[in-house]
Amino acid sequence: MGDSQYSFSLTTFSPSGKLVQIEHALTAVGSGQTSLGIKASNGVVIATEKKLPSILVDEASVQKIQILTPNIGVVYSGMGPDSRVLVRKSRKQAEQYHRLYKEPIPVTQLVRETAAVMQEFTQSGGVRPFGVSLLVAGYDDKGPQLYQVDPSGSYFSWKASAMGKNVSNAKTFLEKRYTDDMELDDAVHTAILTLKEGFEGQISGKNIEIGIISADKKFRVLTPSEIEDYLQEVE
Amino acid sequence: MTKEAIDMPQKGGFSFDLCKRNDMLLQNGLKMPSFLKTGTTIVGLIFQDGVILGADTRATEGPIVADKNCEKIHYIAPNIYCCGAGTAADTEAVTDMISSQLTLHRYHTGRESRVVTALSLLKSHLFNYQGHVSAALVLGGVDVTGPHLHTIYPHGSTDTLPYATMGSGSLAAMAIFESKYREGLSREEGVALVAEAIRSGIFNDLGSGSNVDICVITKGQKEYLRNHMTPNPRTYVSEKGYSFSKKTELLSTKITPLRETVVVIEGGDAMEE
Numbered sequence: 396m397g398d399s400q401y402s403f404s405l406t407t408f409s410p411s412g413k414l415v416q417i418e419h420a421l422t423a424v425g426s427g428q429t430s431l432g433i434k435a436s437n438g439v440v441i442a443t444e445k446k447l448p449s450i451l452v453d454e455a456s457v458q459k460i461q462i463l464t465p466n467i468g469v470v471y472s473g474m475g476p477d478s479r480v481l482v483r484k485s486r487k488q489a490e491q492y493h494r495l496y497k498e499p500i501p502v503t504q505l506v507r508e509t510a511a512v513m514q515e516f517t518q519s520g521g522v523r524p525f526g527v528s529l530l531v532a533g534y535d536d537k538g539p540q541l542y543q544v545d546p547s548g549s550y551f552s553w554k555a556s557a558m559g560k561n562v563s564n565a566k567t568f569l570e571k572r573y574t575d576d577m578e579l580d581d582a583v584h585t586a587i588l589t590l591k592e593g594f595e596g597q598i599s600g601k602n603i604e605i606g607i608i609s610a611d612k613k614f615r616v617l618t619p620s621e622i623e624d625y626l627q628e629v630e
Numbered sequence: 631m632t633k634e635a636i637d638m639p640q641k642g643g644f645s646f647d648l649c650k651r652n653d654m655l656l657q658n659g660l661k662m663p664s665f666l667k668t669g670t671t672i673v674g675l676i677f678q679d680g681v682i683l684g685a686d687t688r689a690t691e692g693p694i695v696a697d698k699n700c701e702k703i704h705y706i707a708p709n710i711y712c713c714g715a716g717t718a719a720d721t722e723a724v725t726d727m728i729s730s731q732l733t734l735h736r737y738h739t740g741r742e743s744r745v746v747t748a749l750s751l752l753k754s755h756l757f758n759y760q761g762h763v764s765a766a767l768v769l770g771g772v773d774v775t776g777p778h779l780h781t782i783y784p785h786g787s788t789d790t791l792p793y794a795t796m797g798s799g800s801l802a803a804m805a806i807f808e809s810k811y812r813e814g815l816s817r818e819e820g821v822a823l824v825a826e827a828i829r830s831g832i833f834n835d836l837g838s839g840s841n842v843d844i845c846v847i848t849k850g851q852k853e854y855l856r857n858h859m860t861p862n863p864r865t866y867v868s869e870k871g872y873s874f875s876k877k878t879e880l881l882s883t884k885i886t887p888l889r890e891t892v893v894v895i896e897g898g899d900a901m902e903e
Contacts, residue, residue: 494730
């Protein structure tokens, strides 16, 4: 694909054994807005800042947390348009799996296929790696699960993770606060407090987004008023 | 006709070039292939609150009943269902495919699917295959624009109707609809009319039989009444029981139920690797 002059892979090894383009992609992720996820005993919560470039932007039309299947949702840090491509591909793959096997796709399978797409773009001609890291939250037969997928295509299962600008502070905060027997409501409170740590300005239901999935296996994004209720509980 | 040096290009329309050859073949004894009848009665009608779809449950393989209780009402979307007549594999595969495409469309748009979307996807697929996908469908649903009912033919043509019937039992069912349908039927009247139409197909058409399936779709709600009516029950055992002939001496009686109850053990050991 593309011009013959650019049909070689732009992701070539450096003498130190690193793929510099992927390192740069991770930097792009690191300068994106903070997002985090926490796996509770009975569900998963993912959250992100929703800082818009100007007050004139219609914030109700922007949705960073997306649903992939009825029981799997995703949030990103990094370049929004890149995440849209991945969301579209993942939804299609989940649907194809369902058509073939007549069962809802397990979270691990969907993560694996999404990661495979991201890896493809680090080894193909004339393309660049995706400038996003994804946090995939799902609930299937194996219980609640949280996965992080990086631009290189590597993925890990996390109990709690953060990405983006404030990643080191957020991760330290999560390490202190996380407990294995945490319930979903506690997890939402912890998520809000973690976001609050590095938040510039006044936090409200309109400038953060929270998505949860509980034992009912239905992923949903909380409405701004529901977020306000949680914020009041945290105060 | 003047003879032209250059060949004129085809202007479209039917080409009569092969008619002479076909006549010659028929005269020489060639048997033209006959059309396969679709053994089904499927119906749909619009009532005051939405759409009611109905179907029989007999699947035939020539003169043999292959499935006495198959499902002919297929899911397309939470608010759209489709009855299928014709080759069972074709109707199932095509409705499954369009259902999948509509799920993706719903994720991308964030909106409820519309019946005309399903209609367009189905008819363009069937047209592309020029009638070789043998699926005759009755598509019905309720969306933001209201209740809709359509019929789709294997070649890709569609009709939009207030009441419709398809399949080999369609004439029997249509006779019922034509005499008893009116606008603004209530739910009970609609279900009764659909059941009557399907029963008419079941009893008067060889290709249709067994039970009546009904699906009622209204705004925001759907009711799938599987085996709503079973007018053809099967009697397995004679009520009189089995009696031995007078010369046989009954020594002992042991009754074994045909269906064993499965005991589920909670927290049992996993199967060995």
